[in-house]
Amino acid sequence: MTNKSAIVDIGSNTIRLVIYKRFNDGRYKEIENVKAVARLRTFLGEDMRLADKGLDKLCHILKSFKEILLYHTISSARCVATATIRQAVNREEILSVIKRETGMTIEILSEEQEAFYGFLAVISTTPADTALTIDIGGGSTEITYFESRKLIESHSYPFGVVSLKQQFIKGDSMSEEERASLVDFLLKEFSKLPWLRNKRVPIIGVGGSARNVAQIDQQQRNYQIAGVHQYVLSGNTVGSIRDQLFPLSYYEIEKVEGLSKDRADIILPAVEVFHQLIHYTEAPYFMISRKGLREGLITEEAKGATNVEMETGSVIRMSIKELCHEFDIQESHSKQMVLIASKLWDKLAELGYWELSTKDLNMLKYSAALYYLGEYIDSESSSQHTFYILANRSINGFFHQDRVKLASISSFKNKSALKQYLEPFSEWFTKEEINTIKEMGALLKLVYSLNATKRNIVKGVEVERNKGTLQMSIYCKGDFLAEQYQAEKQKRHLEKALKTELELNFRSIE
Structure with a gap:
């Protein structure tokens, strides 16, 4: 016996529709994954209001997703939104317009929920027993610490790769002064979490930016097998990739093998965050999890959050x-x-x-x-x-x-x-x-x-x-x-x- 479930993930950088086939024994299989690069965070003004142009873009994408859902005979999808919609002062208006125009009900995840679902995905799909996780999106960054596969600490920072780029990179490349300012900012933010410093446990990177760092490394190594899930990089390797990318312009970064073109303008702040966090926590290695928020959501739906088996x-x-x-x-x-x-x-x-x-x-x-x-x-x-x-x-x-x-x-x-x-x-x-x-x-x-x-x-x-x-x-x-x-x-x-x-x-x- 099988049936289908769908999740629409409205992020600050990308919006995705993922359709899963679910089995009665708790298994699930991804059968469709549709991505749209929206950069909603760029439409959030200084007054923290999502501009009409951003709302129109969101509406257009969700209408397109609606057609795909109809084709798969899925009457409704769980539609969740994260940092940009969460931070927007006109979020009630956004929810109302989307409901009226598309029939979709958007669920705005809290910072705690967003961090938890990422953690849930990691312990459900990797061998990590004790680690830190970092999921850097377009407008927020979630960090968790779990021990013996139990969540101990979590925090959501109100910045992501898109907002960091807007704040610290003015041209098509990053200057030494801009990087120094970014590093100073990150270290101050990390210091706000007393449980973070010198943790000396592995860091698990979740999300597109982490995947792209792994893909760059695999291309350079002529890696012989496919996939980035559970791929391990040393701290020195992450630092080396950061040093290679830093002098390049946006147009040169676009040509880097392994890097998705739609991340060329935001990979610099992302890899800097990873590099600084690895050094700040003295992490032994950096592992990639291809599974994140959406997998956490479908895991909860398939098994129930309290029934997820925690052992490796x-x-x-x-x-x-x-x-x-x-x-x-x-x-x-x-x-x-x-x-x-x-x-x-x-x-x-x-x-x-x-x-x-x-x-x-x-x-x-x-x-x-x-x-x-x-x-x-x-x-x-x-x-x-x-x-x-x-x-x-x-x-x-x-x-x-x-x-x-x-x-x-x-x-x-x-x-x-x-x-x-x-x-x-x-x-x-x-x-x-x-x-x-x-x-x-x-x-x-x-x-x-x-x-x-x-x-x-x-x-x-x-x-x-x-x-x-x-x-x-x-x-x-x-x-x-x-x-x-x-x-x-x-x-x-x-x-x-x-x-x-x-x-x-x-x-x-x-």
Whole structure:
């Protein structure tokens, strides 16, 4: 059972319509994302009144969105507005005009709500346990601090990239004096929050400006996989990007690879905010979250804010569930893979063949659940498709390095294919880590053979060592001809990984 929900996010810089497909188990999937650059903040005068021209532009965009909603047979959308409408002295007039002209009811989010929804999105889609978040929009900047995935502090500053540009940058480039004034302003603002200084926790950047900083870095590094969600940059890298952009004019910034043209005139104040906050808090790194306000809103709608599972493990479990659903992996087969893989790991660990950390064991289970997911596309090249999909797809709860590790284990075909897949990532893993990936992949290749017909006929496994040979007894309920053929064919990978001969004995049980 599915249905659709829509959110209209009226920001100070951009306005978006996002349509989601919602599932009864709490999952949701984005199916449409329409963006309009409105720069509403530029229509807010010194008297804090939104000019008629700005209101007309807002009306025009919302009417356009209305047509898209009708096409998707969505009768109403949750329409929320943030800083510019919140700060406008004529906000009641704005709400009235929009209601009359478009039929939409605008909900003005408070500063606290805006900060909370950003936090909710981050803990629902990233592995961060304790961190600061910063979401810099066009007219406001929200900062939160959470500890053990519980919100501790939050604050909303009444400035954003558009208002900072208006206040501090007069020409098409930033002068040294203007930057010095901006830095002085930011440090004074940061000092107003006693809980911020020297926090020494990661900073998670939410929103378009943070995404663009990541995209610039990825272009410069010739980054080999797609996506910016959960991408990590060092403080020095953010500072380097800031130093590269500072001397450039607006027209030169427009040509920077990775930067969206509609952010060329506002990226300078944004990256300065990130740079100063990283240094002020002594953050160990800066991570990007592609999920923010809108995802917080849809998460609340799908699960309820109080029912969101806070643990990193639950975020990953939901991601695995989504992948299994999308690529048509039978739940019973996925569970069987995890069960047999875990049992075999236990038996081999008892015999002293290897030791896996808790993190590695979890990775083995995740990989077992998704093994050869690329079969959905083409069974003959399922290994290649599996690696490409998992390495290049945003998976909530996984840093990019862990994502590549998951892809490598889940797609294991043989040693040479693994070497080929990991060649672009040679600096990411040590020889020991690659060996562990190979061992886990070889184990899963055998486990996959033991459920070749997806009937879950294997009910138990036992492993014994006898005169230098590993003897594996596999107890089956039902005819095991297909499983036996595949297992005998594929056992050599595990034999090579363990450097031990493996003897398989299939047995029937009642």
